[in-house]
Amino acid sequence: xxxxxxxxxxxxxxxxxxxxxxxxxxxxxxxxxxxxxxxxxxxxxxxxxxxxxxxxxxxxxxxxxxxxxxxxxxxxxxxxxxxxxxxxxxxxxxxxxxxxxxxxx
Amino acid sequence: xxxxxxxxxxxxxxxxxxxxxxxxxxxxxxxxxxxxxxxxxxxxxxxxxxxxxxxxxxxxxxxxxxxxxxxxxxxxxxxxxxxxxxxxxxxxxxxxxxxxxxxxxxxxxxxxxxxxxxxxxxxxxxxxxxxxxxxxxxxxxxxxxxxxxxxxxxxxxxxxxxxxxxxxxxxxxx
Numbered sequence: 001x002x003x004x005x006x007x008x009x010x011x012x013x014x015x016x017x018x019x020x021x022x023x024x025x026x027x028x029x030x031x032x033x034x035x036x037x038x039x040x041x042x043x044x045x046x047x048x049x050x051x052x053x054x055x056x057x058x059x060x061x062x063x064x065x066x067x068x069x070x071x072x073x074x075x076x077x078x079x080x081x082x083x084x085x086x087x088x089x090x091x092x093x094x095x096x097x098x099x100x101x102x103x104x105x
Numbered sequence: 106x107x108x109x110x111x112x113x114x115x116x117x118x119x120x121x122x123x124x125x126x127x128x129x130x131x132x133x134x135x136x137x138x139x140x141x142x143x144x145x146x147x148x149x150x151x152x153x154x155x156x157x158x159x160x161x162x163x164x165x166x167x168x169x170x171x172x173x174x175x176x177x178x179x180x181x182x183x184x185x186x187x188x189x190x191x192x193x194x195x196x197x198x199x200x201x202x203x204x205x206x207x208x209x210x211x212x213x214x215x216x217x218x219x220x221x222x223x224x225x226x227x228x229x230x231x232x233x234x235x236x237x238x239x240x241x242x243x244x245x246x247x248x249x250x251x252x253x254x255x256x257x258x259x260x261x262x263x264x265x266x267x268x269x270x271x272x273x274x275x276x277x278x279x
Contacts, residue, residue, distance in 0.1 A: 002270075031262060032259070053259075054177055055174050055178070056174075090266070092270065093263060093265075093269075093270070094273065095262070095266045097262060100134055
């Protein structure tokens with residue numbers, strides 16, 4: 001029983017440890033929508049936008065911290081270096097908006 | 106408002122009535138395809154005029170966006186009508202659009218510098234508003250083929266983006 005408990009704690013530690021590793025969060029663009037429209041990330045994580053539309057888009061932060069060009073059928077990435085919430089939009093189609101909440105490590 | 110601005114404003118009003126005419130008799134898919142393609146082509150030509158005349162960076166980059174997006178939508182439309190074996194059919198609405206666009210181009214051609222930039226931006230807001238209204242109220246509901254309806258729907262979202270972008274541009278050009 002004790003061994004099982006230890007195993008569980010060990011597994012939890014491993015899972016917990018993997019949680020602090022930087023990950024890539026994918027945002028799909030289809031028919032002029034960012035999906036998911038709102039994401040939560042940590043400093044060091046990467047966002048990958050995949051443009052499934054036949055027109056070009058951008059993912060442009062309102063506070064200028066990133067501006068990623070997304071050609072039709074292509075993807076683009078950015079690594080989040082700063083904590084805080086940021087709203088972003090597409091410069092070509094400003095009716096497209098999204099949001100990232102970045103927490104510290 | 107100058108005489109030229111008045112001329113442009115009345116041209117846009119006429120365009121709205123041309124598109125409103127499409128509401129009276131429900132257009133067929135071949136006609137809808139022709140109207141949508143023509144409307145895109147008109148905006149490409151306006152953008153080409155802007156690229157020829159304007160030195161303003163924001164105006165030029167907006168015009169480049171219009172050429173790129175409307176070309177992409179029209180290319181997609183051509184592929185679709187071919188696949189569906191639909192031959193776009195010229196009609197009164199397309200003709201009215203073309204003849205009004207000619208007048209609008211002529212009025213814009215007479216302007217230069219800041220006056221041109223402001224008039225172009227204002228026109229783009231009004232034109233996209235008119236076309237988007239026609240898509241929403243007439244063309245999309247009238248389309249019987251699902252793939253055509255779907256493409257027009259995506260087109261509408263793209264052009265609504267243009268309308269908002271044009272509004273920002275028009276504010277900047279004031």
